[in-house]
Amino acid sequence: MSHTLYEASVLRVQRCELAVPGSNPGMFEKALKSGADFIFLDLEDAVAPDDKITARKNVIEALNDLDWRGHGITISVRINGLDTQFMVRDVVDLIEKAGGRLDTILIPKVGVYADVYMVEAMLNQLEMQQGLKNRIGIEALIETALGMANVEDIARNGASGRLEALHFGVADYAASNRARTTNIGGLNPDYPGDQWHAAISRMTVACRAYALRPIDGPFGDIKDPDGFKAAARRAAALGCEGKWAIHPSQIALANEVFTPPATEIEKAQRILLALKEAAAQGKGAAALDGRLIDAASARMANNVVKMAEAMRAKSA
Numbered sequence: 001m002s003h004t005l006y007e008a009s010v011l012r013v014q015r016c017e018l019a020v021p022g023s024n025p026g027m028f029e030k031a032l033k034s035g036a037d038f039i040f041l042d043l044e045d046a047v048a049p050d051d052k053i054t055a056r057k058n059v060i061e062a063l064n065d066l067d068w069r070g071h072g073i074t075i076s077v078r079i080n081g082l083d084t085q086f087m088v089r090d091v092v093d094l095i096e097k098a099g100g101r102l103d104t105i106l107i108p109k110v111g112v113y114a115d116v117y118m119v120e121a122m123l124n125q126l127e128m129q130q131g132l133k134n135r136i137g138i139e140a141l142i143e144t145a146l147g148m149a150n151v152e153d154i155a156r157n158g159a160s161g162r163l164e165a166l167h168f169g170v171a172d173y174a175a176s177n178r179a180r181t182t183n184i185g186g187l188n189p190d191y192p193g194d195q196w197h198a199a200i201s202r203m204t205v206a207c208r209a210y211a212l213r214p215i216d217g218p219f220g221d222i223k224d225p226d227g228f229k230a231a232a233r234r235a236a237a238l239g240c241e242g243k244w245a246i247h248p249s250q251i252a253l254a255n256e257v258f259t260p261p262a263t264e265i266e267k268a269q270r271i272l273l274a275l276k277e278a279a280a281q282g283k284g285a286a287a288l289d290g291r292l293i294d295a296a297s298a299r300m301a302n303n304v305v306k307m308a309e310a311m312r313a314k315s316a
Helices: 025-032 048-067 088-100 113-130 144-147 151-158 168-174 197-209 223-239 246-256 262-280 295-315
Strands: 016-021 039-040 073-079 104-107 137-141 163-168 213-216 241-246 286-288 292-295
Touching: 016 025, 016 246, 025 048, 039 048, 048 073, 048 088, 073 088, 088 197, 088 241, 104 113, 104 163, 113 137, 113 151, 137 144, 137 151, 144 151, 144 168, 144 197, 151 163, 163 197, 197 213, 197 223, 213 223, 223 241, 223 246, 241 246
Parallel strands: 016 039, 016 241, 039 073, 073 104, 104 137, 137 163, 163 213, 213 241
Antiparallel strands: 286 292
16 A cells, blocks of 8 residues: 555545525425435526526525535535636625535536635635634536546645545536537447446546545436436446436435445445454455455455445434
């Protein structure tokens, strides 16, 4: 193991992240009781330009008036892009008027680390100005060719600050690459496999190297639950911790895929016990169910056990 190791600054359960348009306050109460681990109130793509200011006011009211944390929800806001006239006021108003209620800010279309740095510098100043006790985290959407080309640099530099997670924004990523696709997050039948595999894998490796959470983005066809679950399983197989839901019907699907099943947890616990017994006998490896297990097996098993413990703690 390298002498250089990165540790996560904040541990959060993020199996499902529900997107809720800031311009539709009628959805806020429903989202509160939806069963999602994470919710982001959206000021960006889901809000028409003429509704941006009203949406910001709606979101600030929702942060202050609704008990998100009391319902076990981590609450986030997706701000407008750094290339818009709305972004600065998004950050300033959110922190000045509801900063104590906010867990993270999600930055869209991050292309270079400087994008993250700009928001972090603003948060540093605003938190001091407001005397906030809670430290607001940052999450970044990797959804352009530029962002993916710089994903390792974004993760490496962001890991020492507020950056907690990277999200794969498949729709804008497809547009940025001029990729031919049938629907958001769906597979192109002309491609021999999963055309998003390389991108998600690259983002996930960057996250794991620098102790960030990798989160898969949306699946557009809300009438195709099997397609959603298949996409979620592919992301989970690559190491993602969760996936977006753009409709309440997708929440249970994401929770199911990203919750370790009881049989997997039980096997992980047996692996750890078998290796502990082997170590007591001076052995570095053991046999379990006819298969060799060793220190690498213990690390994989620990991942499962820790995630299960975090989910139990969240639901307690």
